[in-house]
Amino acid sequence: MVHPEGESPAPDRGPTVDRRIVALRCLAVLSASAAIIHFAVSGEHFHMYWVFGTFMLVVAWLQSAWAIAAVVRPIRLLEWCGVVLNTGVVSVYLVTRTIGDVIGPTPHELEPAGFGDVFCTALEAGIVVTCIGLLVTKRRGRLRRESLLLAPAVTGALMAVMVSVSLVAGGSEMVAADPAPSDSTMQMSGSQTSSIRLATTSPAGDITMPDHDMQMPTGMKMASSTACVATPSVAQQQAAVSLVNSTWANASKYQSLNAAQAAGYRPITPTGKPVVHYLNPSYYQDTVRGGPILDVTQPQSLVYANTSKGAVLVAAMYITTPGGPTPQPGGCLTQWHVHTDLCLTKTAGVVGATGSGCPTGSRNRATPPMMHIWFVPIPGGPTAVDASDAQIVHAAEQVASP
Numbered sequence: 001m002v003h004p005e006g007e008s009p010a011p012d013r014g015p016t017v018d019r020r021i022v023a024l025r026c027l028a029v030l031s032a033s034a035a036i037i038h039f040a041v042s043g044e045h046f047h048m049y050w051v052f053g054t055f056m057l058v059v060a061w062l063q064s065a066w067a068i069a070a071v072v073r074p075i076r077l078l079e080w081c082g083v084v085l086n087t088g089v090v091s092v093y094l095v096t097r098t099i100g101d102v103i104g105p106t107p108h109e110l111e112p113a114g115f116g117d118v119f120c121t122a123l124e125a126g127i128v129v130t131c132i133g134l135l136v137t138k139r140r141g142r143l144r145r146e147s148l149l150l151a152p153a154v155t156g157a158l159m160a161v162m163v164s165v166s167l168v169a170g171g172s173e174m175v176a177a178d179p180a181p182s183d184s185t186m187q188m189s190g191s192q193t194s195s196i197r198l199a200t201t202s203p204a205g206d207i208t209m210p211d212h213d214m215q216m217p218t219g220m221k222m223a224s225s226t227a228c229v230a231t232p233s234v235a236q237q238q239a240a241v242s243l244v245n246s247t248w249a250n251a252s253k254y255q256s257l258n259a260a261q262a263a264g265y266r267p268i269t270p271t272g273k274p275v276v277h278y279l280n281p282s283y284y285q286d287t288v289r290g291g292p293i294l295d296v297t298q299p300q301s302l303v304y305a306n307t308s309k310g311a312v313l314v315a316a317m318y319i320t321t322p323g324g325p326t327p328q329p330g331g332c333l334t335q336w337h338v339h340t341d342l343c344l345t346k347t348a349g350v351v352g353a354t355g356s357g358c359p360t361g362s363r364n365r366a367t368p369p370m371m372h373i374w375f376v377p378i379p380g381g382p383t384a385v386d387a388s389d390a391q392i393v394h395a396a397e398q399v400a401s402p
Contacts, residue, residue, distance in 0.1 A: 015144070017147065021074055022151050024079075027131070028068070028152070030123045030126055032159075033159040034123045062085055063085070066081060066082060079131040080135070082128070082131040083132055086128045090121055114235050114238075115165070119165075120166070198241050200244040200248070202245070202375055204374040204375055204382035209333065210383065210385050220338070220341075228331075232330060236329070240330025257304055257310075257311040257313075260278060260304075260313075265279065274306055275304070275389045275393065276306065278304065279319075283298040287300060287324075293319075293326075293327060301318075303317055303392075312399065313375055314395065315373060316375075318371045318373070326369045334383055337369065337386060338368070338369050338370070339366070340364075375399075377398060
């Protein structure tokens with residue numbers, strides 16, 4: 001039988017058992033299942049942001065501890081703990097899916113909902129509802145003693161199937177990716193990624209997998225020395241689409257260059273060039289001070305093409321700090337690159353390439369890592385790593401004026 005807070009349960013040796021004990025053992029199975037899922041996704045969340053990964057591990061350990069306590073010490077206080085713990089976790093899930101992340105590298109970005117996390121949240125909600133039911137029910141029923149083993153066993157068998165489906169359906173975001181895939185894995189990955197085509201609201205069109213074998217122009221290289229070839233998971237594909245759509249939705253108000261300049265964007269490359277980059281110093285300083293990197297409401301940079309119809313907004317560009325984190329919410333669909341052949345001033349201005357040396361007041365150094373989200377149909381789509389000026393201007397000529 002379940003006893004008041006802090007009181008150890010007395011042995012119950014009769015032919016029947018308190019149904020609360022049976023219910024708590026079944027809930028222990030649900031809590032352990034949710035913990036398994038949280039342990040499985042913690043590694044992926046650490047790659048996104050250390051706080052996310054830590055949260056997943058803390059929740060997993062708390063749910064594991066609650067499951068053990070529900071079996072060995074089924075006191076009434078445990079039911080209150082089950083309500084508080086799982087209500088908190090469900091609340092965080094609902095906020096990230098309806099409002100967006102409130103901290104981390106991608107604030108305001110809505111997290112995609114997958115089968116695994118929806119199932120996990122359903123388990124937690126089930127624990128909350130059942131614990132509340134146990135707390136408010138005054139009538140104590142009895143069940144045959146066989147139920148003490150049979151009910152948790154049936155629940156465990158069902159959970160084994162559902163958790164397995166969750167881990168498989170969740171794709172690589174449910175398990176840690178192998179940092180050094182075999183040749184066969186890489187070949188399979190290539191065949192799968194070649195067919196990726198994800199619709200977006202950006203005028204740039206569909207997202208496709210960046211070509212890791214592409215020829216880099218002189219002075220450009222990927223921010224990571226390791227080729228990114230892993231097949232994006234379903235959640236990563238959804239995150240890439242969300243990043244593109246959210247970036248375009250927020251940046252479209254800057255289709256007029258005047259609007260961007262009024263918001264504080266200043267040119268950091270010569271304005272007479274075919275393609276001009278504009279930086280918002282205030283937004284970038286926020287990043288330098290530890291603010292979010294992928295803040296869709298205030299991208300650090302905007303890119304415009306000079307065309308026959310005037311300046312056309314062609315991209316938003318996210319910039320991290322030198323040596324700073326490079327979050328990839330879309331996995332290999334969202335890659336970062338740097339430029340090593342530019343002459344930079346102390347105020348982050350680009351005064352030219354290093355072909356004949358750098359002018360006075362500037363020096364050659366690698367840029368911080370950057371990532372474009374494109375708004376014109378360049379080859380490769382809205383998350384293409386980069387494009388030539390000619391390709392960008394040609395694409396800009398194809399979009400309608402605002």
